[in-house]
Every structure is written in structure tokens, then in C-alpha cells.
Amino acid sequence: MQKIENISLGKNKSNSKTALSYLKRKKKSLPTKYLYDEKGSNLFEKICNTEEYYLTRTEQKILNKYSAEIISYTKVKEFLELGSGSSKKTKILLMNALEQNAFMNYSSLDISEKALKMSFNELESISKKLKINLYKGDFLHDLNNLPSSKNNRLFLFLGSTLGNFDDDTAIKLLKEVEKKMNKNDFFLLGVDKIKDEKVITSAYNDKQGYTKQFNLNILNVINKKYNLNFNQENFNHHALYNQTKSQVEMYLESIRKQNVMLPDDNILSLAEGEKILTEISRKFSDETLSMLLKKSSLRKIKSYSDNKKYFTLYLLKSTKYF
Ligand code: SAH
Numbered sequence: 001m002q003k004i005e006n007i008s009l010g011k012n013k014s015n016s017k018t019a020l021s022y023l024k025r026k027k028k029s030l031p032t033k034y035l036y037d038e039k040g041s042n043l044f045e046k047i048c049n050t051e052e053y054y055l056t057r058t059e060q061k062i063l064n065k066y067s068a069e070i071i072s073y074t075k076v077k078e079f080l081e082l083g084s085g086s087s088k089k090t091k092i093l094l095m096n097a098l099e100q101n102a103f104m105n106y107s108s109l110d111i112s113e114k115a116l117k118m119s120f121n122e123l124e125s126i127s128k129k130l131k132i133n134l135y136k137g138d139f140l141h142d143l144n145n146l147p148s149s150k151n152n153r154l155f156l157f158l159g160s161t162l163g164n165f166d167d168d169t170a171i172k173l174l175k176e177v178e179k180k181m182n183k184n185d186f187f188l189l190g191v192d193k194i195k196d197e198k199v200i201t202s203a204y205n206d207k208q209g210y211t212k213q214f215n216l217n218i219l220n221v222i223n224k225k226y227n228l229n230f231n232q233e234n235f236n237h238h239a240l241y242n243q244t245k246s247q248v249e250m251y252l253e254s255i256r257k258q259n260v261m262l263p264d265d266n267i268l269s270l271a272e273g274e275k276i277l278t279e280i281s282r283k284f285s286d287e288t289l290s291m292l293l294k295k296s297s298l299r300k301i302k303s304y305s306d307n308k309k310y311f312t313l314y315l316l317k318s319t320k321y322f
């Protein structure tokens with residue numbers, strides 16, 4: 001197994017105070033990164049394979065169709081992927097790149113060690129010409145701890161992970177990526193688009209209940225991390241589409257009135273029906289995405305969609321070279 005390099009230097013590591021402060025607010029929430037421990041990463045893979053979760057297979061279809069074009073157009077020799085998960089879709093691009101290049105470098109940055117291991121298992125056997133680097137870290141804090149490169153690079157941010165962040169955080173993240181981009185670098189960004197509400201809602205309420213398990217698992221993660229005793233059985237999975245904000249909101253809903261002891265000896269009281277927000281998943285229009293790109297000094301070069309326009313891959317460059 002390839003060595004995993006930890007690039008979190010600790011200065012931005014969230015302590016229990018910051019993570020739990022979100023639970024003490026009037027509108028309670030939990031940082032979404034806690035969804036992804038080993039179990040969470042396994043469940044996420046299962047979600048991707050459900051009938052209802054159209055995002056993965058749609059993005060995959062687009063990549064099957066356009067990967068060769070993207071590779072010959074960008075002429076990149078290296079990929080750097082943020083939040084790679086299992087890299088199953090990235091493999092399509094890499095296979096094309098390996099046909100067109102003598103050598104390729106692939107770096108994955110993910111907060112989940114399990115995701116990095118899955119990524120390595122997915123890619124290790126495809127070619128001796130491929131070098132794989134695994135970095136464990138937080139893409140919101142640790143991008144500057146990644147090594148720089150002289151190769152033409154393709155930055156990748158797939159799976160509509162951008163949609164899991166509000167405007168301010170998304171722009172901050174995109175700007176950090178833009179700062180790292182050199183003249184011949186490109187950025188491939190995959191985002192989910194606005195569509196029929198029923199299609200969207202069912203993607204976050206799969207019949208097999210994997211999304212429910214994924215959502216509830218965040219309680220296990222913070223129980224372990226902060227020595228708490230949240231009981232999964234006291235919560236329901238609740239995912240709805242907020243039309244006004246064009247976003248799915250995923251909550252844990254308290255089934256009954258309950259108290260949970262916090263590490264600082266404060267008591268967290270939850271009323272029956274009270275909700276904790278665990279994730280947003282925004283759905284974009286070309287306009288809302290263009291606004292984010294503009295504010296992040298990124299320029300759209302090309303975009304690739306499926307027939308139904310469910311999902312779009314945007315190929316971007318930094319505006320500093322225009
Ligand atoms: N790109 C993959 C996985 C998407 S799920 C796909 O399209 O299928 C989001 C991925 O980002 C997970 O692997 C998760 O572990 C990772 N992730 C979530 N928050 C992160 C953070 N703050 N920093 C780094 N990785 C993160």
C-alpha cells in the first residue's frame with residue numbers, strides 16, 4: 001500500500017470547542033466533513049450506486065464521452081484532485097491521459113483515509129506509467145501544504161462537492177485553487193444542476209436507506225471524536241429540497257425531547273422535532289455558477305453536459321493569464 005502523507009499541520013485542526021459550537025447555536029448544525037469516516041466513505045460508495053442517485057452515473061457518462069477531448073485539449077501531465085473519494089470516475093480521465101502521455105502524476109487530497117485507500121486500489125494497477133500520491137488533509141485549510149509542480153496540471157473537483165458549501169466558503173475554496181494555478185493549468189469542476197424537484201429529492205432519500213445510514217453515522221463519528229453519547233435511535237433522517245435556495249438540506253430530526261451531555265459539562269437540549277443540519281447540496285444554474293467563478297477569478301473555457309442537462313463539468317482557467 002502506498003504511503004499516505006498527512007498534510008494537516010494542526011493549526012487549523014478543529015477542536016471540540018469549534019465543532020460543538022455549531023450545536024449550541026439556535027439553528028443547530030454539524031460540519032459536513034464528519035460524515036466521512038471509514039463507515040461514511042463506504043456508505044457514500046453505496047449511495048453512488050443507487051438507482052435514485054443520478055449524479056454519479058451522469059457525471060460518469062459525461063466523462064466517458066468527453067475525457068479524450070479534455071485530455072488532448074488541456075495537454076496536462078498531472079492531476080490534483082480534491083475530495084477524490086474512490087477515484088472511480090477520475091480513472092476514466094486517467095486512462096485517456098495515459099494513452100496520450102508517456103507518464104502521469106496523480107495526487108489525491110481527501111480527509112478520509114478510507115477514501116484514499118479506495119482511490120489507490122482503484123488506480124494502482126492501471127499502468128506502470130502512473131505515479132500516485134495520497135494526501136490526507138482538509139481542502140478548506142490545507143491546500144497550501146501541498147507540493148507545487150512544474151508540470152501542466154489539471155485540478156479536479158468532481159461529484160458536486162462544491163455544492164456542499166455556502167457562497168462564502170465556496171468562493172474561498174475556489175480562490176485558493178485559482179491561486180495555485182499556473183499559466184497552462186486547467187480546473188475541471190463538476191456540479192449538479194437545477195432540475196425537477198422529485199428527481200432531486202429522491203436522490204437523497206434512497207429506498208435502500210443508505211443515505212439515512214450515512215446521515216446517522218455522523219453521530220457515531222462525533223461520539224467517538226468528542227466522547228459524547230448521541231443515540232442514533234433518537235433521530236430521523238430528513239432530506240428536503242429548499243426551492244428558494246435551490247438546495248437540498250439534510251437534517252437529523254430529534255424523535256423525542258432529549259438531553260445530550262457535552263464535554264464542557266453543558267447540556268444540549270433537543271426538543272421533539274428539532275433538527276440538526278448535517279449537509280446542504282446546492283443545485284446550480286449557469287448563472288449562479290458563473291457568479292461564483294467570477295468572484296473567484298476563474299474563467300469558463302468549455303462546459304460539458306448530458307442530454308438532460310442534469311449535471312455539468314466546467315473546464316476553467318485562471319483569469320490572471322488573460
Ligand atoms: N469526488 C468523489 C467523492 C465525492 S464525496 C465523487 O465524485 O464521487 C466527497 C469527498 O470529499 C469524500 O471522499 C470526502 O471524504 C471528501 N471530503 C469531504 N470534506 C472534505 C474536506 N473538508 N477536505 C478534504 N476532503 C473532504
Ligand code: TRP
Pocket residue numbers: 047055159160161162163164204211214215250279280281282
Ligand atoms: N456532493 C454530494 C452531493 O451533494 C455529497 C452527497 C451525496 C451527500 N449524497 C449525500 C451528502 C447524502 C449528504 C447526504 O450530492
